[in-house]
Amino acid sequence: MIAEKGLWNRLRTRLLFTGPTLFAFITVMMIPFFYGIYLTFTNWDGIAITHSLVGFQNYVAVFKDEAFWKSFYLTLKYVFFTVVLINAVAFLLAYALMNKLRGQTLFRAGFFLPNLVGGIVLGFIWQFIFSNVLVYIGQKGSIPWLSASWLADPDKAFWSLVLVTVWQYAGYMMVIYIAGLMNVPKDILEASSIDGASRWTQLRKMVLPLMVPSFIVCVFLSLQRGFMVYDVNLSLTKGGPFKSTEMVSMHVYGKAFLSRDYGVGQAEALVLFLLVATITLLQVYFSKKMEVEA
Amino acid sequence: MKRTKAFQVLILSLLVVMIVSACSSSSEPSSTESSNPSSGVKITFLNSKGEILPQLEEAAKAFHEENPDITLEIIPVSAGQSPFERASALYAAGNPTTITMLDTADVEKFKDRVLDLNGEKWMADSVAKSTDLTTFDGKNYAFPLAIEGYGFIYNKAVVDQAVGGTFDPSSIKTTNDLENLFKQIEASGKAPLIISPMDWSLGAHYLPLAYANQSPDSAEVNKFVDGLRAGTVDLSGNKVFNGLIDTLDVMTKYNIDKASPLSGTYERGPELLGKGEVGVWFMGNWAWPQISAFDTANGQYAFLPVPISNNAEDFGNTQISSAVSKRLVIDKERSTPEQQAAAKKFLEWMVYSEKGHDFLVNKANIIPAFKNITLEAKDPLAKSIQEYISSGKTSESMSLLPADHWAKTGSSMQKYLAKAGDRATLAKEIQDYWKSVK
Numbered sequence: 162m163i164a165e166k167g168l169w170n171r172l173r174t175r176l177l178f179t180g181p182t183l184f185a186f187i188t189v190m191m192i193p194f195f196y197g198i199y200l201t202f203t204n205w206d207g208i209a210i211t212h213s214l215v216g217f218q219n220y221v222a223v224f225k226d227e228a229f230w231k232s233f234y235l236t237l238k239y240v241f242f243t244v245v246l247i248n249a250v251a252f253l254l255a256y257a258l259m260n261k262l263r264g265q266t267l268f269r270a271g272f273f274l275p276n277l278v279g280g281i282v283l284g285f286i287w288q289f290i291f292s293n294v295l296v297y298i299g300q301k302g303s304i305p306w307l308s309a310s311w312l313a314d315p316d317k318a319f320w321s322l323v324l325v326t327v328w329q330y331a332g333y334m335m336v337i338y339i340a341g342l343m344n345v346p347k348d349i350l351e352a353s354s355i356d357g358a359s360r361w362t363q364l365r366k367m368v369l370p371l372m373v374p375s376f377i378v379c380v381f382l383s384l385q386r387g388f389m390v391y392d393v394n395l396s397l398t399k400g401g402p403f404k405s406t407e408m409v410s411m412h413v414y415g416k417a418f419l420s421r422d423y424g425v426g427q428a429e430a431l432v433l434f435l436l437v438a439t440i441t442l443l444q445v446y447f448s449k450k451m452e453v454e455a
Numbered sequence: 456m457k458r459t460k461a462f463q464v465l466i467l468s469l470l471v472v473m474i475v476s477a478c479s480s481s482s483e484p485s486s487t488e489s490s491n492p493s494s495g496v497k498i499t500f501l502n503s504k505g506e507i508l509p510q511l512e513e514a515a516k517a518f519h520e521e522n523p524d525i526t527l528e529i530i531p532v533s534a535g536q537s538p539f540e541r542a543s544a545l546y547a548a549g550n551p552t553t554i555t556m557l558d559t560a561d562v563e564k565f566k567d568r569v570l571d572l573n574g575e576k577w578m579a580d581s582v583a584k585s586t587d588l589t590t591f592d593g594k595n596y597a598f599p600l601a602i603e604g605y606g607f608i609y610n611k612a613v614v615d616q617a618v619g620g621t622f623d624p625s626s627i628k629t630t631n632d633l634e635n636l637f638k639q640i641e642a643s644g645k646a647p648l649i650i651s652p653m654d655w656s657l658g659a660h661y662l663p664l665a666y667a668n669q670s671p672d673s674a675e676v677n678k679f680v681d682g683l684r685a686g687t688v689d690l691s692g693n694k695v696f697n698g699l700i701d702t703l704d705v706m707t708k709y710n711i712d713k714a715s716p717l718s719g720t721y722e723r724g725p726e727l728l729g730k731g732e733v734g735v736w737f738m739g740n741w742a743w744p745q746i747s748a749f750d751t752a753n754g755q756y757a758f759l760p761v762p763i764s765n766n767a768e769d770f771g772n773t774q775i776s777s778a779v780s781k782r783l784v785i786d787k788e789r790s791t792p793e794q795q796a797a798a799k800k801f802l803e804w805m806v807y808s809e810k811g812h813d814f815l816v817n818k819a820n821i822i823p824a825f826k827n828i829t830l831e832a833k834d835p836l837a838k839s840i841q842e843y844i845s846s847g848k849t850s851e852s853m854s855l856l857p858a859d860h861w862a863k864t865g866s867s868m869q870k871y872l873a874k875a876g877d878r879a880t881l882a883k884e885i886q887d888y889w890k891s892v893k
Contacts, residue, residue, distance in 0.1 A: 177466060208543045210567045292718050310718030313873070401654070402717045402873060403866040418540045420859040421564070422893070 201428040206421045219428040228404075229429055232412040233436075239319070239408060240387035243326045247383045248376070250331040255338035256364075269339070272332035280329070284396025287325045288312065291397075315405035318398050322406060325393055330386065334379040341375030342368070370453045377448045381441055388437045409433055495524030496797045498553035498790075501545070502531050503538035504601070504781055506744050507819040514814040518804055525797045539564070539858060551786045553798045559854035562589040562597045562782050569596050569784040570795060577806040577825060585779050585824040588854055597782035598802050599824035601815075604758065604777030604840040604849065605660050605739030607633075607648075608746070611755035613734040617643040627759050628767035630702050637709040640734040647709035648735035651724045652717045652872060658865025660776070661703070661737065661761075662885070663853035665696040668763055668771030673851055680853075683889040690882040695771065698763035700871075700878055706737070707872065716872045725749060728756075735759070740836035743820050747834075757839040760848075771850060775843050778852035779824050857892045864888055 201219050205212035223229060254272055258265045275283065292310040299307025311317035345368055353363055391410040394400065400407035400415075407415075413433060417426025502511055508531055515527035530552055532541045539561045545551045546568065557565065571594040572578070578586070581599055589597035614622040617639040627633055637647035669679045682688040690696045711733050712719045722745070728736040729749025736742075746756060763771045785798045805811035806823075812830045815821045820834040822841060832838045843849050867884040870876040876884070 173463065177463060206564065208539075208546060208564045208568075292720065296718070309715035313715045313717035315875070401866070401869065403870040403875065415859070415862065418543065419537065419862055420857075421539075 197427050198431060201424060201431055203424050205423045207418060207423040208421075212424075215424065219424040220432075222425045223428050223432055226416075226425070226429070228407075229409070229412055229416070232407050232409045233433070235319075235406070236388060236390075236409040239323060239326075239390070240384060242323045243330075243387045244380060244383045246323065246327045247330045247334055248379055250327055251334035251379065252338050252372075254331060254335045255342055258335070258339065259342050269335070272335055274332065275329045276333040278329075280392025281396045283325065283329060284393045287321070288397050291321055312398055313402055315402055318402060318406045322390075322394065322397060325397060326387070326390065329393070330383060334383065337375055337379050337382075338372070341372045345371045370451075373448065373452045377445060377452075380448070381445055384441055384444060385437065388433075388440075495526060496791075496793045497526045497528065498794050498797045498801070499528045499530055500554045500801075501538070501542060501552040501556055502529050503541070503556045503558075504741070505531060505534055506741055507821070510814065510818040513818065514805075514811075517810045517814065518801055521804070521808070521810065522797075522800065525800065527801060537858070546788075549789065551789055553786055553790045553794050554801065555784050555786065556600065557597070557782050557784055559588050559597075559778070559780065559782055560856060560858065562784060563591060565784055566591055566596050568786065568788050570787045571596060572598060572785070572799075575799065576803060580806065580825045580827045582824050582826055588779075589782055597784050599779040600781040600783050600821065601779065602777055602822040602824050602840070602844075603739055603741055603780040604775050604822075604843070604852070605737070606761055606775035607735045607737055607759040608728060608742070608756055608836065609735045609759055610728055610731050610733075610752045611757065612752035613640060613643075613645050613731050617645070617734060624757060624759050625773070628762065628772050629765040630698070630705060630762045631765050633702065633759075633762055634705045634709075637705065637735075641709065645731070646711035646727075646733045648706060648737070649712060649719065649724055649727050649733045650706055650710045650716065650737060650872065651721055652712075652719050652869055653721055654865025654869060655861045656721075656738065656865075657868035657872070658863070659856070659861035660739065661699075662864050662868055663856060664761055664763070664771065664776060664850075665690075665693070665699045667776060667850045667853050668695050668699070668774075671770050671850070676851075676853075683886065684892060686886065686890045688886070690886055691879055695763055696882070697878075698769075699761070700881070702762055703871075717869055737761070740820070740822070740834070740840055743834045743836045746836075754835055756835045758836065758843065774848050774850040775840065776852045777840055777844060777849045778854050780852070780854070860888070860892075 202214050202216060203212040204215045204218075254268075258268055262268070278286070291312050295307050296310050298304070299309075311321045349367060350363060353367060358366070389410055390408050391414070394406065394408045394411050398406045400411050410433075413426055413429045415426075416429055417423045420426075500511070500515070502508055504511075508529065511529050515529055518527055519525060532538050538555070538557050542551070542555050542557060542561070542565070545555075551568075555565075555569075562569075573593075573595050575598075577598070578595065582602075585599040585602075586595045586597070589595055589599075609622070609624070611622060614636065617636070627636060640647040666680055666683075667676055669676050679688065683690075707713060707716065710716060711727065724736050724738060725742050725745035726749050727733045729746045729751060731751045740758075743756075747754070758775050760771070760773055760775050763769060766772070783802065785795055785802075787795065790798070805815055806825050806827070812823075812828050815823050816828065816830040816832055816837075820832065820837050822832065822837045832841060840849075864885050867876070867881055867888070870884075871878070871881040
């Protein structure tokens with residue numbers, strides 16, 4: 162089909178196959194994105210019929226907004242811990258489930274299940290667990306670190322968020338790691354065991370290097386999800402207690418819709434986009450260099 | 456070959472049609488719903504008073520029975536979301552509801568997009584001042600739906616037992632009186648009170664008492680708020696503010712959740728109060744449906760003011776806070792004239808029909824802002840507020856605070872409540888907030 166002659170014929174074929182997707186992409190991704198950039202130069206409040214251009218004032222406001230940078234710093238901390246923990250847990254689960262274990266299909270399904278629950282619902286479930294179930298257990302069993310709700314303490318609330326996120330995504334990443342592990346050629350492992358390599362050496366020298374593509378994907382996904390976290394943040398802690406767990410997405414949303422400062426909120430969203438895009442691209446670029454061939 | 460070509464042309468033209476029809480002039484209201492004679496007019500209602508959702512749905516049915524050509528669909532605002540957020544999102548999507556329930560301060564933002572309701576019949580019957588805050592350039596844009604009030608709600612069974620007789624609410628005139636009551640409740644073996652630590656309760660209800668109780672004269676209150684904006688008010692030296700926080704200190708001391716003051720949820724409040732495990736809860740009359748679900752005091756609940764000093768004569772010590780809190784506006788951008796007329800009819804139905812009165816007062820426990828509705832409230836909290844209003848013992852709730860006031864100052868209040876910041880920090884954070892407001 163691609164070999165069709167004539168510009169019109171080719172264009173028509175292309176349009177036939179890519180047209181609908183292209184149309185959707187342009188209307189729901191590109192136009193809002195560029196319109197959003199335009200809005201960062203206005204003083205729109207989110208509802209008024211008129212707005213006027215204010216130049217770079219909103220960007221100046223972003224750099225002056227301490228709460229934004231505080232929540233960005235908090236998000237970095239959250240991303241660091243979730244990325245490390247999600248991938249560590251996911252890899253260990255995958256590695257354990259690759260060995261001939263009874264009922265491994267059941268375990269795989271079980272670990273994957275949290276990922277099927279929507280973030281909002283999941284947050285509410287865990288909110289109930291943290292502020293009722295665990296407190297009840299703590300009080301009945303006189304366990305001091307459980308007897309008050311974790312969500313009422315800034316540090317513990319942060320770790321609750323990390324915990325729930327790891328629980329939610331580890332199963333998903335596990336599936337990717339299982340696929341990666343399956344692709345590690347059996348023959349080189351057999352050859353190495355004949356040569357007397359221990360399982361630990363096999364893991365370190367062969368499995369891990371060959372798994373780099375999976376790590377790239379999983380770290381990328383968990384990085385991006387960590388930066389964009391909103392649903393769990395909203396339903397689990399609502400940014401509380403006293404805004405100490407307000408992640409950057411939530412701050413941006415609040416700025417645009419709660420403080421009715423759409424221009425500044427949109428500018429913050431754009432700054433966030435640039436920062437996250439830079440970080441994830443750097444991650445992919447540098448980890449690509451670690452890939453090896455079997 | 457011919458056939459494939461014809462097929463391609465067909466697919467392409469289908470795509471074009473789909474695209475064009477999807478983009479068709481969106482300023483035209485969709486005519487499919489409104490002009491279909493068999494289904495009549497369909498109007499939508501955005502409800503931001505979550506606690507009356509089932510009652511409102513019932514009212515929509517009752518209204519439909521009397522006006523078979525009008526169907527009213529109720530759309531809820533999810534818990535914790537502000538009506539402004541939801542309504543502005545719906546407007547941005549080009550899909551606003553016909554009737555939108557907004558908070559008082561939001562109406563001005565929407566005034567270019569909603570109908571001027573000055574000519575409506577109910578304007579003449581609305582209670583004094585109830586439409587002042589939604590009137591701009593002589594045009595009133597909103598229907599005053601409900602008067603709400605808040606303060607300390609007490610469970611009469613618990614306090615009667617604590618004082619050993621019939622409790623007289625007028626005996627609480629100062630912070631010390633309140634503390635004595637708490638002591639008595641504690642001595643009777645119950646927990647004195649519960650503080651619900653939501654940011655909206657602390658930031659939109661409790662803290663604004665410090666502004667509203669500055670003076671009985673609303674012009675003075677406005678001057679005070681302007682002073683906050685300008686950064687000329689020193690809260691740490693303000694008598695009313697300090698008195699209110701002194702009361703908060705007393706409350707903190709007797710709070711059932713004092714071990715972990717921020718772990719409570721809204722749902723815990725009505726449960727503990729209704730079951731009589733605590734005597735007092737700081738909340739408003741909207742909580743009645745939830746309290747009544749746990750009621751063990753035979754429906755005997757009422758309000759106490761929040762005292763702000765130890766001088767019984769001070770303004771605020773015997774007043775509870777009340778105001779028209781929810782307003783209805785009618786969209787003029789996307790709604791057809793028929794839909795607008797139907798929406799107006801629904802508003803009139805609430806004010807002038809028997810079923811409308813029944814819905815407002817008996818079912819939804821709303822205190823109507825209309826003089827002609829004489830139906831007496833069955834709900835004890837609404838009754839209590841009506842008594843305070845009729846004896847002139849109310850202070851005007853702060854309805855025009857900036858949109859993020861509750862979230863920002865509420866989190867400062869939470870910090871104070873959890874003892875993560877002292878009073879100087881609290882005063883400074885509130886003052887800083889006000890200086891940052893545009």
